[in-house]
Amino acid sequence: MFRFFDKADYDFLRVRKPALMFALLFMIPGLLLLAIRGVNQSIEFTGGTLFELTAKSDDITTARLRSALDAAGITAPEITTFGARNEFIIRARLDPRAEVTEATTQETADAIDAALSDAFGADQYEKVRDERIGPTVAGELRQKAILAILMGFAAIFLYLSIRMEWRFAIAAVVATFHDILSALAFLSYFNIEVTLAVATALLFIVGYSVNDTIVTFDRVRENLHKFKRKNLYEILNRSINETLPRTVITSGTTVAATLAWVILGGPVLRGFLMVMTFGIITGTFSSIFIASPILHWVEQRWPGEDVRGARAFSRGPTVVPSPAK
Amino acid sequence: MASIRNRLIFIALLVSMALWGLRPREVSIGTAADGTDSTETRWGLKLGLDLQGGMHLAIEIDESAGPVTNLDDAIDRVQTVIRSRIDEFGVAEPLIQKVGNDRLIIQLPGISDPARAKQIIERSAFLEFRITDMQGQFEASLERIDRALERAGVVVGDEAETRGATQTVLDQLLGAATDTTTQSTDSASTTDSLDNTADAPVTAIFSRFLNQGDLPGEFLVAEEDVPRVTQLIEHPEFQRNMPRGFVLRWGREPRAIVGRTYRGLYAVESRPIITGDRLADAQAQLDPVYNQAVVNFQLTRAGGRIFGRATLEHVNDYMAIILDGRVQGQPPIIRSQIRRNGQIELGNTSIQAAQDLALVLRAGALPAPIRIVEERTVGASLGEDSIRAGRLAGAVAIGLVIAIMAVYCRRAGLLAIVALGCYVLFTLGGLATLNATLTLPGLAGFVLSLGLAVDANVLIFERIREELALNRSPRVAVESGFEHAMPAIIDGNLTTVITAIFLFWFGTGPVKGFAVTLIIGIMASLVTAVFVTKTLFLIWLQRRSADAEFSI
Numbered sequence: 001m002f003r004f005f006d007k008a009d010y011d012f013l014r015v016r017k018p019a020l021m022f023a024l025l026f027m028i029p030g031l032l033l034l035a036i037r038g039v040n041q042s043i044e045f046t047g048g049t050l051f052e053l054t055a056k057s058d059d060i061t062t063a064r065l066r067s068a069l070d071a072a073g074i075t076a077p078e079i080t081t082f083g084a085r086n087e088f089i090i091r092a093r094l095d096p097r098a099e100v101t102e103a104t105t106q107e108t109a110d111a112i113d114a115a116l117s118d119a120f121g122a123d124q125y126e127k128v129r130d131e132r133i134g135p136t137v138a139g140e141l142r143q144k145a146i147l148a149i150l151m152g153f154a155a156i157f158l159y160l161s162i163r164m165e166w167r168f169a170i171a172a173v174v175a176t177f178h179d180i181l182s183a184l185a186f187l188s189y190f191n192i193e194v195t196l197a198v199a200t201a202l203l204f205i206v207g208y209s210v211n212d213t214i215v216t217f218d219r220v221r222e223n224l225h226k227f228k229r230k231n232l233y234e235i236l237n238r239s240i241n242e243t244l245p246r247t248v249i250t251s252g253t254t255v256a257a258t259l260a261w262v263i264l265g266g267p268v269l270r271g272f273l274m275v276m277t278f279g280i281i282t283g284t285f286s287s288i289f290i291a292s293p294i295l296h297w298v299e300q301r302w303p304g305e306d307v308r309g310a311r312a313f314s315r316g317p318t319v320v321p322s323p324a325k
Numbered sequence: 326m327a328s329i330r331n332r333l334i335f336i337a338l339l340v341s342m343a344l345w346g347l348r349p350r351e352v353s354i355g356t357a358a359d360g361t362d363s364t365e366t367r368w369g370l371k372l373g374l375d376l377q378g379g380m381h382l383a384i385e386i387d388e389s390a391g392p393v394t395n396l397d398d399a400i401d402r403v404q405t406v407i408r409s410r411i412d413e414f415g416v417a418e419p420l421i422q423k424v425g426n427d428r429l430i431i432q433l434p435g436i437s438d439p440a441r442a443k444q445i446i447e448r449s450a451f452l453e454f455r456i457t458d459m460q461g462q463f464e465a466s467l468e469r470i471d472r473a474l475e476r477a478g479v480v481v482g483d484e485a486e487t488r489g490a491t492q493t494v495l496d497q498l499l500g501a502a503t504d505t506t507t508q509s510t511d512s513a514s515t516t517d518s519l520d521n522t523a524d525a526p527v528t529a530i531f532s533r534f535l536n537q538g539d540l541p542g543e544f545l546v547a548e549e550d551v552p553r554v555t556q557l558i559e560h561p562e563f564q565r566n567m568p569r570g571f572v573l574r575w576g577r578e579p580r581a582i583v584g585r586t587y588r589g590l591y592a593v594e595s596r597p598i599i600t601g602d603r604l605a606d607a608q609a610q611l612d613p614v615y616n617q618a619v620v621n622f623q624l625t626r627a628g629g630r631i632f633g634r635a636t637l638e639h640v641n642d643y644m645a646i647i648l649d650g651r652v653q654g655q656p657p658i659i660r661s662q663i664r665r666n667g668q669i670e671l672g673n674t675s676i677q678a679a680q681d682l683a684l685v686l687r688a689g690a691l692p693a694p695i696r697i698v699e700e701r702t703v704g705a706s707l708g709e710d711s712i713r714a715g716r717l718a719g720a721v722a723i724g725l726v727i728a729i730m731a732v733y734c735r736r737a738g739l740l741a742i743v744a745l746g747c748y749v750l751f752t753l754g755g756l757a758t759l760n761a762t763l764t765l766p767g768l769a770g771f772v773l774s775l776g777l778a779v780d781a782n783v784l785i786f787e788r789i790r791e792e793l794a795l796n797r798s799p800r801v802a803v804e805s806g807f808e809h810a811m812p813a814i815i816d817g818n819l820t821t822v823i824t825a826i827f828l829f830w831f832g833t834g835p836v837k838g839f840a841v842t843l844i845i846g847i848m849a850s851l852v853t854a855v856f857v858t859k860t861l862f863l864i865w866l867q868r869r870s871a872d873a874e875f876s877i
Contacts, residue, residue: 050424063710081704082381089703133430134423141833148831152824159820197375200766200839207773207824207843211780211817218813246780246787253729253783254776257722264721266714268707269765276769280776 008241013233016293023178023290030185037188040096042195043078047100047135048093049108052128053116055086060120065090066267072115074108076193076268091133096193105132137196145199149206153177156210164221167298172213175291179209182282183275192271201272205279208254212247213287219243220295232299236292251284329867332860339852340747343754369757371435373418373764373838375706379434382446383699385427393693396427402692404429407446410688414445417762418834420706432703434762441681449649449694450685452601454632455574455593457542457643457656462568463592467532470566474530477562531557538589540643540656545587548579554590570595577651578672591652593645598635600690603628605665607686609679618671618679622686629665637662648682707765726779734786740861741782747857748778751849756842766835767842770825774846777818781854784810789862799869803862814854818847 062079065088069077077092093100094108109130116125153173160169183205192198219239227235258277265273347369384407386393386400393399404423411419411433420432436442458464534554536545546554557563558573567573576589607622624632636644636659645656646669654670671679705712726745731738752771756763763771789806797805822844829840 047423061710062704062708066708066710078706079708079710080378080706081709083701083703131425131428136420136422137834141836144831144833145836148828148836151827151831155823155827156820159823163816196835197765197769200769200835203828203836203839204769204773207821208776210820210824211777214817214820215780215784215813218816222809222812242791243787246783249729249733249783249787250776250780253726253779254772256725256729257775258772260722260725261715261718264714264718266711266718268711269715269718272765272769276772 008244010241010244011237012240012288013237013293013296016289016296019289020293023182023286027178027181027185030188031181034184034188038097040187040191040193042076042096042193042198043091043093044136044196045194046093046096047133048091049100049105049112049130050133051090051092051109051112051130052082053088053090054126054128055088055124056126057120057124058086060086060088060125062088064119065116068119069112069115070267072111072118074111074115077112087128100132102132105130149203152206160214160217164217167295167302168217168221170298171291171295172210172217174294175213175286176206176209178286178290179205179279179282182286183279186278186282187275190271190274192274195271197269197272198275201275201279204276205283208279209283209286212251212283213291215246216240216243216287216292217295220292232296236296240288240292247284247288251280255280329860329863332856332863336747336857336860339751339856342758343750346754346758367435370753371417371757371760371762373762373767374420374432374434374703375418375765376712376763376768377435378702378704378706379432380436380439380442381699381701381703382431382433382443382697383424384429384431384446384695385698387694387696390694399693400427400429403695406689406691407431410445410685411442412833413684413688414442416442418764418766418838428698432706434764443697445681445685447695447697448685449691450601450682450688451649451690452604452686453597453647454599455595455597455645455647456639457540457645458568458571458592458594459541459642461541463542463571463573466566466568467535470563471530471532473562473566474557474560477560479530479557479560479562531563535590536587540658542592542643542645543656544590544592545580545582546590548586548588551575551588574645574647574650574652576655577648577653589652589655591645591656593647593652597647598639598644599624599628599632601686602689603631604686604689607683609676609683611676612670618674618676620669620671620679620683620686622667622669622683624665624667626665632667633662633664726775730779730782733783737786737865740858740865741786743861744782744853744858745775745778748775748846748849748853751852752842752846755845755849759841759845761841761845762838763842764835764838766839770839770842771846773821774843774850777821777847778850778853780817781810781814781850782858784813785854785858800866803866807859807862814851818851822847 062081065079066077069079069090069092074092074094075096077090080089080091081087082089090112092108092112094104094111098104112130113127153176156176157166157169157173160166160172180202183202186192187194187198216239219242220235223230223235223239223242224232227238230238255277258273258280262270262273262277349366349368351366384403386396386403400423404421407429408419408421411421411431416433416436418434420430422430424430431446433439433442531554534546534550534557537543538545555575571592572595574591574593576591579586579588581587603624605623605625605628607620609618609620611617612619639659640661641658643656643658646653648669654672657670669682671682707715727742730741730745734741752774756767761767785807788810789802792802792806792809793799825840825843825847828836829844832840
């Protein structure tokens, strides 16, 4: 039999202040950096240059085109075969943050041409055309996505308020919000290009984080019924410890799967999968170190009748009890 | 025992449904150079542009009918209209991109009917309502038109008009046409209603082709004469002598009258009383009385006011419904004031064609005619290399999940693996059955629901362990383990589903793609946790000898 954290009994809530500091220290510089540098939007949002070519030798493949462009510093191009196997469309741009104009289009096309003739020789391919391309993402998409996420948050809040209590709902929503902000900071540290896929990875984080928090809170609710004499501090710690094996296994399995993908999945998908991997980690972190302390804090600040019809929290300074087992 | 059998039957049913949804089939992937559809046998699950590629169209504004003043602006507006058409057509995550200043690239993932998709993209969908020539002003000027054409040197025979490289072909065509023209006059003179020789002046170059229709402003032209008549109408002398304020429009479909086919030619007011840009909604329907397809439309509030005023003024007049320059059906009479709601009768068209029409009407008319200048198939937009790497990575990832599960709960891990296998099958089968398209954002939803499915199984296992630790018998431990794990599983899954529903509702493109896979994945995960995992446990409990160790 193989068991993790079988008799785990850690005092998670005691480290809530350092944990919060850690979270803020991670978030704030990243968000500031993001505010200064701006979002590294992908070519789907900005547009750029389209370069169509016909390869004259079998040596030219998508992978080799990509590495040739990479070597020349033309990052994150989109390379698609087109019609026959030796025809390719490259969509690229030199500076993600520069505005796309006729001049930058020409510059990019020349740079691609130079990179390819360096790598394969100018007689190995034939340029069919180069043209300026517009963004593929409609402007309304962003607004609609943000609206959808906000409505989603409202729905989560409502559901948890009905199913559990509004204090739980606040804690879960704050924890999820923390995860989104951390993910944005993460994006800016690694200068990850925000593609449509990366944007949906943020949705993934919302889903994962909420689920993770709910599993812990479900145990809290159950323990509030079960141990009527314990205070919330003890019950939170106990619940986190009891669900720890599950948390580790679930997160571990999912992280293992996405991490394998980060390493083996090639450069195009790397940003997307890095964000998902980070999301699982931060989602797990936040349900333990953000959601539960916030629930504790909210209960302290606005004590009320809890789900079992008694005060969950014994008022007064938070002593550090040793949770009875 | 019976309960286990019923459960197994249910699971087998789900598995076969999923497999049926995923069965390989022929998929059309575009039109080849020679005009035939090129097909491929693929699994039932459709993959998006990013994962598999699809059909590539380049379109340009067609200036053959006349120059378009602001190309750049026109192509922008064309882009908006085409985007909303394709969205309404239900193509998952198309790519629509402006290239240069005057072209658009449209890429669609493998769709089942490329010809239909192209038609929806290309159709102008310009709708207008015009009152027909109630006072017979066009008829009154026919004589003048005939004379003007004669003066301009147009002769009855067709030779004068057509010279050039296509001479021989045209000769053959028009030769045939002349033959039938004489027939037409013969038959017309024998039928009272189709009398066109009443006051024929001189040679009646134009008017000899016309037969009076059954309502004011309607004329019938024998189908064979249509090219010739079109040619005459385009003649500058003809245009100069058209009565002011009227134009001619052809009917869309030929009509059979006493064994011959005719096409309607309508003299209508040149100023439409309303056009399609005032439409608020359009829906296709099957008229239950005549069993024909109709499109019901509703105008905007302002449009309704204009239409109401115009139709009140024209009670008892005939109104032509003109779509892309062709009169739709026979112009109906306006019996009373019409406000916001109306109906376009489509005659003998399929309900699908009516739905397509309603779709393009809703999405709006193209601001300028377009043509497809290039049609190709296109590879996965992630690149062939990424797809290959992704396949390897996916296999490794699944291997890791299986390995962790096996190490984590030994023999019971086998149950978890079987359960997760069922979950994957159900999700993919569900996507295929609902005809959803799997894209990269969808894959993110899939990974999330996989996480939840793993979580559900782990929660159940952990609970059973806890119960076993309390020295309960295996049977009781399994029962109460499930019972205790369920609230957490349901809460977690339900909140995620609710969020996903909102994402589906408000989101577009990739957000929708994410939501669809997530919703289906969570359903599959719940079904797996409730039925499959539990059934596997029940079977295990049944099979093991009473004193064997129950190890999970």
